[in-house]
Amino acid sequence: MLLGSEQKLAAVNTDYFLDVDRVSHYYSRGFGFTQSLDDISFNLRSGEILSIVGSSGCGKSTLLRIVAGLIAPSEGKVSMEEQSPTRYRTETGIGFAFQKPVLFPWKTVLENILLPVEIRSGKVDNIERVRALSLLEMLGISGFEDSYPNQLSGGMLQRAAIARALMNQPNLLLLDEPFSALDEIIRENLWIDFSEVWRSQKLTVLLVTHSIREAVFLSDRVLVMSPRPGQVKAEFAIPLPQERTRAVTISKEFVELCEEVRGKLE
Ligand SMILES: Nc1ncnc2c1ncn2[C@@H]1O[C@H](COP(=O)(O)OP(=O)(O)O)[C@@H](O)[C@H]1O
Numbered sequence: 001m002l003l004g005s006e007q008k009l010a011a012v013n014t015d016y017f018l019d020v021d022r023v024s025h026y027y028s029r030g031f032g033f034t035q036s037l038d039d040i041s042f043n044l045r046s047g048e049i050l051s052i053v054g055s056s057g058c059g060k061s062t063l064l065r066i067v068a069g070l071i072a073p074s075e076g077k078v079s080m081e082e083q084s085p086t087r088y089r090t091e092t093g094i095g096f097a098f099q100k101p102v103l104f105p106w107k108t109v110l111e112n113i114l115l116p117v118e119i120r121s122g123k124v125d126n127i128e129r130v131r132a133l134s135l136l137e138m139l140g141i142s143g144f145e146d147s148y149p150n151q152l153s154g155g156m157l158q159r160a161a162i163a164r165a166l167m168n169q170p171n172l173l174l175l176d177e178p179f180s181a182l183d184e185i186i187r188e189n190l191w192i193d194f195s196e197v198w199r200s201q202k203l204t205v206l207l208v209t210h211s212i213r214e215a216v217f218l219s220d221r222v223l224v225m226s227p228r229p230g231q232v233k234a235e236f237a238i239p240l241p242q243e244r245t246r247a248v249t250i251s252k253e254f255v256e257l258c259e260e261v262r263g264k265l266e
């Protein structure tokens with residue numbers, strides 16, 4: 001459902017968790033610069049799953065890194081519960097997972113997942129260990145805690161990477177094309193499993209992807225970005241059932257929503 005400006009305006013008064021306000025960004029290049037983002041504004045409510053879909057090179061990773069406070073916007077402002085991303089990242093926690101799961105090859109899956117705790121508090125107690133094991137179970141890889149990353153398939157590695165991103169109980173989960181390196185069947189299995197975890201845990205998730213089906217399947221709302229410099233071209237509410245099963249992917253409603261989103265992508 002394409003949201004018109006009136007509906008968007010009506011939403012302005014709601015309490016938002018994340019506020020991205022008129023963000024532009026330029027990379028310096030030789031004596032000149034490349035504009036990656038152009039006047040991007042959007043909001044995210046607590047417990048909402050928002051996807052941003054756009055073609056390769058349109059500035060998705062740059063935008064996510066700005067939201068994470070890893071790079072600064074050239075213009076505009078990002079705030080989370082009235083705080084800057086840098087402050088928020090250190091104090092309350094933002095979980096981040098990338099296209100390629102980055103796990104240390106010399107550590108077991110369990111040790112990798114416990115790493116954020118070890119970094120934060122210098123030690124790992126039994127409660128954290130039990131929590132890590134229950135995260136592994138929730139994400140469908142229990143029994144592999146003592147395996148090393150090279151013993152796991154791509155899909156399992158991505159499950160482990162998401163478990164690690166959730167270990168510090170972040171208030172915001174940022175995902176940069178986490179499924180794009182996986183083949184189709186594994187990817188769709190992960191959508192279904194992750195969707196259940198995110199929704200049951202009421203996680204606040206911001207996902208960037210170039211896959212229209214992925215964005216529509218996983219989200220409550222989808223923003224469409226233009227090619228570089230990225231601008232927000234359209235916004236869609238996704239009124240699919242809360243429980244996102246395989247049946248959803250073949251429903252008429254899902255297919256029509258994907259077509260609507262595709263119509264706004266350049
Ligand atoms: N470190 C960098 N220096 C200069 N240009 C960059 C840098 N990183 C990305 N870019 C350029 O900025 C644009 C957006 O990049 P990126 O955010 O990675 O896009 P996406 O994630 O959508 O593929 C691209 O055209 C890319 O070439």
Ligand SMILES: [Mg+2]
Binds near residue numbers: 060061062
């Ligand atoms: Mg990218």
